[in-house]
Amino acid sequence: MHLAAVDYMAVNGKSFLHKAGPHSKILMTLILIAGVLVADSLAKLGLIFLFAAVLILMSGADLKEIFHLVVYPAFFSMVFALISMQQSVITGAKVMLRAIDAAMAVILLITTTSYVDIFAVLSLFLPGVIVDIFIFTYRSLFILLEKLENLLKSIRLRGGYHPLRLAFNFKNTAGMIGVLIIHSFDMSDRLYRIYTLRGYSGRIPLTRKFKTGACDIVLVVMSVLLLTGVIIKWNI
């Protein structure tokens, strides 16, 4: 999972994009995706790509990670580009570029904004129950990933993994998932207990201070301009 790497970039980055408010960055992402969906020419899609790429570069992200993240949608869209859109190279390229653009917009968001802040914005629209589940999911994911890593280590050290014995690996993996699940449920009991003791009443209070500074305005205005540019039918 790249979750940990992404999370780390988002939390520890120091660029102006990291400092911008999560609300403006989410808005920008949505505008960019809207632009991707309405863009009808390669040039426009290319423009959006450029825009996102420049911002990602400016954010000082780990480009190797970014590459891994982009390869995934690129690969899938390529399958569609190759098979279904055989009419022309242009259509195929558009399909791929669309997928990559949209992915870059999301990547730009998640590598500069911590999940916590994204949840805080979502909490303005979503019911408390769902936001709480988001927060519990996020935190348990990290705890469970660590447990999983330790389990995998033990299995390897105890000779439970052979690259060539599939059924054998499958059996040990199933056992491992069983152990992990039991641990997780005990953990959820403990989480519940400590949370009620600390006054949890079905709403985890969040810090929601979205200051709108110059950065935020610039980002949103630029993306709105870009969207306008994409929507307008240029007759050049």
Add this chain to the structure above:
Amino acid sequence: MSHIHLPDGIMPFAWWASAYIGCIAVLCIMLRLINKEEVRRKIPFTGVMAALMLISMSVPLGFIPVHMSLSVLNGILAGPALGFIAVFVVNIMLSLMGHGGISVAGLNTLLMGSEALIGYYVFTVLKRHMKPSLAAGISALAALVVSVALMLGVLAATIGVEEALPGHEQGEKGGGSNTVSFLSLSGWSAAAVILILGMLTEALVTGMIVSFFSRVRPDLIDAPAVFNNNRMG
């Protein structure tokens, strides 16, 4: 396991937008049905379940190019309402991790959510008549058959059948070879074999986990649904 890994920009607007509306509608119904006090008790559990689903989706099964999602198990253990919400959370998190487009998250929630809902209701009926593990396995199979049919239907209707083959990739690296190898097998029969293997695996695992629980934590399986006065079963 039904889950469409499509990037943004491929699925037609009308389809993903109406799926979002459907998804939000189901969420609203589920939120209305739940009993606040009971829910509070199960929220940490649901969060843990969602985290487990995310993790299980990143575990490669090795020989078949699909992955589990544990969404039926999630339905059985968390109940239909919280189960569906967990599925929603999982899909939003997936797209926020750069896995699949934001636009298809609504559709995926409906697909995986249907597994949770069907799995839950079939299980509540079946568990009165047989061992919990068997009941869970059968419910999982039933739910998966429906959701896979739905998934193929959606794909066929939106982007054409030949491409609708589940080129699922696990993790981020290395999955490509799987997809390529199955593409080189001839279309439908290969796809059918893969899907059936995937469904059997998930059903088997669900059954095994439930059997494990009925020995170690029977309370989890007998837990009532989280609804006001049991209005829905």
Add this chain to the structure above:
Amino acid sequence: MEHLVKVQCIKHVYPDKTEVSLCGLEFIVNAGDKVVVLGPNGSGKTTLLSHILGLLSPVEGSVEVMGKRPDKSFNAIRKHIGVVFQNVDEQIIGPRVYDDIAFTLRNERLPGAEIDRRVREVARDLGIEGILDKIPHYLSGGQKKKVALAGAIAMKPELLIMDEPFDGLDPKSKAEMVSLLNSLNRESGITLIITTHDINIVPQLASLIYVISAGQIVSKGRPAEIFERIDLIREANLEPPILTELFSRLKKRGIPVGLPDSIDQAESILVELLQSGLDS
């Protein structure tokens, strides 16, 4: 006077039918006490704490906290108790350290400015102002322990309950934690109930010790009293602190020494003795 906590001969049955009973002496805690609960693995220390917190209900016997039954009056009592469990990882869920420390305060709907003031104050006391903006999974074990403690004491509880707070800490962090707990007790008057297996720390911390063994609360007393009775401690499958053991062996041999609480004390006792021996 009313006791802060009073537990009388309780019995608990876990869902898997494991029975835990805690009879024998009454478990009584008064305001201002620093209570340490000792007992071998599986003797029921954590079970006892869960009952006091109202997380479990006894099948037999009674538990009273501030004059009420904690399982019935959970919400009334909860506000006066801070807790740090053994596994701090699972205890910190606030998305950021700040949110976590503020969690209870916000749940109690204190005004924002007051919350901010208190969070910063408690963070300063524990030396973690620097990490208020961090996300919990990037903290070290010792930092996590401090964050959990900060969250527990931000509400200024009357009673602070900690299960094995010294586990996995290095000697320096351990000593810091001890002096922190002592100053919380001295300055804010917080009553402490702590379990630990780290017996050598107990003399520096406890004002009152309970020893649990085989389903019984077998003894109660000030550290000096408890550690004097090495036979009793051994019977409970425990060991006395090293210095206590050494000095009581000397005593048994007819050498006139008291039992020291700390190395300093031990040193001065021995030096005095040796000098007087040499002088005479």
Add this chain to the structure above:
Amino acid sequence: MEHLVKVQCIKHVYPDKTEVSLCGLEFIVNAGDKVVVLGPNGSGKTTLLSHILGLLSPVEGSVEVMGKRPDKSFNAIRKHIGVVFQNVDEQIIGPRVYDDIAFTLRNERLPGAEIDRRVREVARDLGIEGILDKIPHYLSGGQKKKVALAGAIAMKPELLIMDEPFDGLDPKSKAEMVSLLNSLNRESGITLIITTHDINIVPQLASLIYVISAGQIVSKGRPAEIFERIDLIREANLEPPILTELFSRLKKRGIPVGLPDSIDQAESILVELLQSGLDS
């Protein structure tokens, strides 16, 4: 002669860019040693063990175990090493205690009868024959530690690595564990590498101590040598064992005492001294 383990000035970078370096002295372990690694929280003890096990690869420096690089020859070396990590919960995989102890044996495809014989033998040695049919999940902390240890030594490893094996154990179980480890070393010739914060236990266990601090292996020596240099220990943010501290303070005051390993020794030193003092 070839060393069993040899680590030279390694540097490791975790995925989140945390750098851990272990330079200074070489870390060398010979067959039959009982090595204890001391160091404050976050000093890199667990990281060092992971490198020896081949779970991590160093960015700089070299690690050799039995003459090979453990990260390259993982499977060859693995079979000769038993491991018990800190959190035993995450290490017990078998559905029943029996299955867990048999896990590695089955993975190595030993014949069934042989597996059964070995599992029962090792269970008997550790006193856990009674729980072979239990589900590990519901065992007490001490029992789980023993099950994990049983799983680790069932393969008769040459080297046993344990990360904080005494954490959360009561004094009696701790003492049992120490004597168990000592007898494993004495009778089966198993080499031990152990990390712990429980400094008072170290003199009874270690034949060789390494002290890590601030990215450096700062000292190496027999317990008596290490503990004599209290300044060095303090510099590494650690504390010397209580008895060592007491006796070296006496020494500093001009009282002629050696440093004791155990309470028994301390007692006899003091008694002798006092009697000679009283006699004179």
